[in-house]
Amino acid sequence: MMAEEIIPAVQINNLTKIFPVPFRKEKVIAVNDLSLCVEAGEVYGLIGPNGSGKSTTMKVLLGLISATSGSSAVFGLSSSETASRGSVGFLPENPYFYKYLTGAETLSFYGKLCGLSRRKIKERTSELLSLVDLENAKDRRLGGYSKGMLQRIGLAQALVGDPRLVVLDEPTAGVDPAGSRKIRDLIIELKQRGISVILSSHLLEQVQEVCDRVGIIFEGKLVKEGKLEELIEIESQTEIILEHAEPKILDQINELVQASEETRVLRSGKPKTTLERLFLKETGAESEDVRKDS
Amino acid sequence: MSADKVKSVKEDFVVPHKLFSLSRVWAIALNTFTQLVRMKVFYFMLIFSVLIIGANFLFLNFTFEQELKILKDVSFGAMTLFASIFSIVGTALLIPKDIEDRTLYTILTKPVPRFEYLVGKLIGIILLVAVSLVLMSFLFFAVLYFRQHAILAEEIKMIRGGATDAQKEYLKETIFAQGVSPELILGVLAVFLKAAVAAGVALVVSTFASSTLFTIIVSLVVYFIGHAQSLALEYYFPDGQMYGALQTFIAGIVAVVFPNLQMFNIFDGIITGQSISTTLMLRLIGLTGFYLTIYSMISWILFAKKEL
Ligand SMILES: Nc1ncnc2c1ncn2[C@@H]1O[C@H](COP(=O)(O)OP(=O)(O)O)[C@@H](O)[C@H]1O
Ligand SMILES: [Mg+2]
Numbered sequence: 001m002m003a004e005e006i007i008p009a010v011q012i013n014n015l016t017k018i019f020p021v022p023f024r025k026e027k028v029i030a031v032n033d034l035s036l037c038v039e040a041g042e043v044y045g046l047i048g049p050n051g052s053g054k055s056t057t058m059k060v061l062l063g064l065i066s067a068t069s070g071s072s073a074v075f076g077l078s079s080s081e082t083a084s085r086g087s088v089g090f091l092p093e094n095p096y097f098y099k100y101l102t103g104a105e106t107l108s109f110y111g112k113l114c115g116l117s118r119r120k121i122k123e124r125t126s127e128l129l130s131l132v133d134l135e136n137a138k139d140r141r142l143g144g145y146s147k148g149m150l151q152r153i154g155l156a157q158a159l160v161g162d163p164r165l166v167v168l169d170e171p172t173a174g175v176d177p178a179g180s181r182k183i184r185d186l187i188i189e190l191k192q193r194g195i196s197v198i199l200s201s202h203l204l205e206q207v208q209e210v211c212d213r214v215g216i217i218f219e220g221k222l223v224k225e226g227k228l229e230e231l232i233e234i235e236s237q238t239e240i241i242l243e244h245a246e247p248k249i250l251d252q253i254n255e256l257v258q259a260s261e262e263t264r265v266l267r268s269g270k271p272k273t274t275l276e277r278l279f280l281k282e283t284g285a286e287s288e289d290v291r292k293d294s
Numbered sequence: 295m296s297a298d299k300v301k302s303v304k305e306d307f308v309v310p311h312k313l314f315s316l317s318r319v320w321a322i323a324l325n326t327f328t329q330l331v332r333m334k335v336f337y338f339m340l341i342f343s344v345l346i347i348g349a350n351f352l353f354l355n356f357t358f359e360q361e362l363k364i365l366k367d368v369s370f371g372a373m374t375l376f377a378s379i380f381s382i383v384g385t386a387l388l389i390p391k392d393i394e395d396r397t398l399y400t401i402l403t404k405p406v407p408r409f410e411y412l413v414g415k416l417i418g419i420i421l422l423v424a425v426s427l428v429l430m431s432f433l434f435f436a437v438l439y440f441r442q443h444a445i446l447a448e449e450i451k452m453i454r455g456g457a458t459d460a461q462k463e464y465l466k467e468t469i470f471a472q473g474v475s476p477e478l479i480l481g482v483l484a485v486f487l488k489a490a491v492a493a494g495v496a497l498v499v500s501t502f503a504s505s506t507l508f509t510i511i512v513s514l515v516v517y518f519i520g521h522a523q524s525l526a527l528e529y530y531f532p533d534g535q536m537y538g539a540l541q542t543f544i545a546g547i548v549a550v551v552f553p554n555l556q557m558f559n560i561f562d563g564i565i566t567g568q569s570i571s572t573t574l575m576l577r578l579i580g581l582t583g584f585y586l587t588i589y590s591m592i593s594w595i596l597f598a599k600k601e602l
Contacts, residue, residue, distance in 0.1 A: 062403045065601045082407045090403040096395035098325065100332040112321035113404040115312070157400060167403075 007076045009165045009196035010038035010061060015070035017056050017220075030056040032220035033070070038198050038213075040075075040164070043191050045211035045228075046200040053220040054200035055093055058169050061198075062090055074165060089158030093169040095150060099143035103134050103153050106142060107160055114161030128156040132186065148179030155186060166190060168199040172206050184210050237266070318406055319414045326418025327425075330384055335422070338376055342430055345372050346437055358445045362472040363565055365441060369434040370561040374485050376430065377423050378517065381493035384419045386509035389500040398602060409594045416497050416590065423489045431482050435474050442473030471567065480570045481561035487582040488558035492517055494589030495553065501593040501600070520555035523548065553585050 017031040031053040038044040046054050059065045061072050063079045077084035097106055104125055111121035129135045132152040137145065145153065151171065158166055171187070172180035187210045190197055201207045207214070208228055215225040224231065242249075250268075257263050349368040356364070392398040401411060446469050450457045457465070496513040503509045527545060558578060560570055 059399075059602070062399075064399060064402060066599065082405055085403055085405040088403060090399065092396050092399045094396075095400065096397050097400065098329055098397060100329050101325075109321060109325050110400070110404060113318055113401065113406050115315060115318065115405070154400075161404065 007040070008037045009040050009042070009075060010036070010044070010072075010198055011076075012036050012057070012061065012072045013070055015057065015060060015072055016068045017053075017060055017065065018068045029220055031060070034217070034220065034222050035070075036215055036222060036225065038165075038196055040196050041191070041194050043187065043197040043199070043210055043212045045207040045214040046198065046217055047202070047204055047207065047214050048200075048217035049202055052217045054202075054217060055169055056220075057217070058090075058167055058198070058200065062088065062167060086161075087164040088167060089161060089163035089165070090167045091151075091154045091158045091169060091171055093173065095154040097142050097150070097153065097157070099141060102139050102141050103129065103145075104138040106153060107156055110157045110160045116161070124160055124162075128159055131159075131189075132156045133182065148175045148182075151175055151179065151183060152186075155183065159190075163195065165196045165198070168197065170200055170202070172201065172203070180206060314407070314410065319410050319417065322401070322406075322411060322414025323418035323421060326388060326415050327421045329388065330380075330419070330422045335380065335384075336426070336429075338426070339429055339433070342372055342376065343433060345369075346434060350437065350441060358449065358469055359472055361445070362438070362441060362469075365438060366472075366478070366561075366565045369430075369438075370481060370485065370565070373427060373430050373434070373482065374488070374559075374561075377427055377485055377489035378492050380423050380426060381419055381489040382496045382513045382517065383510060384422060385415070385493050385496035386500055386506045386513065388419070389415055389497070390504050390506045390509060393504050393602065396602075402602070408597050408600075409590075412497065412501070412593050412597060413590060416493060416586070419493050420490050423493070424486060427482055427486050427489075431479070435478070438478075439474050442469055445469055477564050477570055480575055481564045483575070484558045484560045484578055487578050488555055490582055491520075491553050491555065491558075491585045494586045495520075498589050498593045498596070501597040516552055517555065519552045521559075522556070523552045523554045524556050550585075550588060554581075557581065 013035050015031055015034045016029070019028040019030055021028060034053070034057060036044070036046075046057065048054055056065070060067050061074065061079055063082070063085065066080065072079045074084045075087055098109075101109065107125040107128060108121050111124055116124065126135075129138050132155055134149060134152055134156070137149060142150065142153065151174075155168070155171070158168070168187070171183050175183065184206070187197055187199065191210070191212075199207060199211075211228055213226065214228055214231065215222050217223070254265070257265055346365065346369050349365050350361075352364075392401070398411075402408060446466055449465050449469065450462055453461060492513065495516050496509055499512045499516075500509040503512065527548065560574065560578075564570060
């Protein structure tokens with residue numbers, strides 16, 4: 001057990017991936033000398049605009065494409081070995097599955113590919129269907145699933161082999177706020193179970209509440225990396241949020257500030273809720289967590 | 295925690311990876327088969343039924359020999375056509391679609407070696423061809439059986455003053471010689487083997503083409519040239535002799551790229567009543583095994599490092 005905790009879930013060293021452009025001389029450098037490490041049990045967010053190399057990094061990590069140079073490994077096993085896929089689950093960007101299969105059949109198919117026994121497949125299938133909230137749709141063919149449902153069956157599919165690392169490429173893209181909330185809750189649940197997660201997103205606020213650490217990727221390079229609070233904290237500023245503040249107290253605070261030499265008030269007023277929270281509140285799709293942190 | 299419990303927890307945790315697993319291949323094969331069945335391919339049985347039942351009524355004025363022969367011709371022709379189309383179109387439809395839809399990502403990111411995926415797809419499609427040939431043969435043999443009895447009854451009725459036992463026996467023998475016979479099963483088996491080789495060709499093409507239309511066209515071209523392959527080789531090497539290593543090499547390449555499919559057309563002989571030697575059947579089976587092995591290897595080489 002000790003040894004396992006020391007081996008990182010993901011270890012990418014100086015990864016470069018260059019795509020040749022057919023019939024042209026120039027090449028696309030999709031990933032440029034990128035190194036990152038995801039510790040076991042950590043949730044890591046890879047954030048960057050479209051075309052910055054997030055999916056390419058993940059594909060190399062999963063052995064779907066090979067690195068031009070550099071190395072990548074999952075729990076110490078090189079990505080080029082099929083065995084390294086034994087402990088990974090992957091949800092691709094905009095996933096498509098066999099639309100002729102039902103939800104339950106899909107999970108059982110992927111379970112067989114993971115080498116699970118018949119009994120285990122039954123267990124896992126019903127467990128995962130309830131986890132992703134698709135029990136009612138389990139006997140419907142995927143051809144009739146909505147985008148959010150596909151994303152969730154995709155997540156269940158990624159979890160079927162009991163992975164220790166889950167790789168999610170844009171898990172919340174194209175899903176409505178309630179669905180995206182549900183997916184983020186699932187990610188938090190994975191973290192509580194001790195599963196390592198690496199996920200990508202081009203929307204920063206969607207991932208900030210679930211990630212322990214984020215890396216910002218731009219034009220194939222990792223430009224900044226660190227703990228989320230540290231990255232977004234503004235060192236020189238402090239925020240006070242008061243409930244039912246009496247005017248008298250506000251006046252006193254203002255006086256104190258004016259008396260001080262360095263302190264200045266930059267902004268005061270009512271804090272804004274996010275549009276997303278407003279949406280969730282108005283549509284009644286709000287979940288426990290949202291209420292807690294608003 | 296007791297010692298054995300610790301052990302079982304550990305075993306659950308570290309699943310040893312198998313380099314080749316038949317159960318994974320079988321899962322992919324069954325999935326492929328299910329997919330094709332749910333695409334409603336078995337509706338083709340309606341067309342097939344119409345064809346071979348219709349063949350009975352089109353040629354009422356022929357002699358019974360001609361009539362049975364036409365029935366067999368039409369049936370074998372239709373079986374060859376359907377089996378070959380299924381194997382080529384099925385392969386061309388499913389593999390490029392997996393790549394295009396990125397469904398392949400979800401499969402290959404499970405501990406599934408790429409070779410298993412290819413073999414699984416191939417087996418799934420061959421399974422579909424086999425099942426459809428079994429269905430078609432049942433229908434074919436049933437119609438043929440019904441026809442031969444109907445013809446016998448008719449012929450006996452036509453003899454004025456009633457047929458003697460010897461006449462009846464003679465008629466039965468000559469008519470049934472054109473009817474259902476074990477040789478026909480060999481003919482169906484040859485149709486199956488040919489379709490399996492065609493599926494192998496389509497597998498190779500689809501792994502580098504990643505396009506359905508291209509795969510179908512190239513495979514069909516190979517399929518047709520494959521029927522003329524032996525003619526071409528005979529033309530260039532008239533006395534069956536290869537002069538030197540280069541020619542042998544070229545002939546070898548041609549034989550791999552364009553499999554000799556004419557060899558599998560033994561039903562012509564079967565229909566005209568020739569007997570089929572066991573050696574020939576064994577040769578066809580061996581040849582099919584050879585081609586499928588070579589094609590799986592080539593597609594694996596093309597697919598192993600493919601950037602997806
Ligand atoms: N197969 C490919 N061939 C050529 N260029 C590619 C290929 N895949 C990705 N790229 C290019 O690599 C860059 C990074 O792409 P990608 O990793 O998909 O970005 P992201 O997932 O961050 O949106 C883009 O400029 C994209 O056009
Ligand atoms: Mg992407």
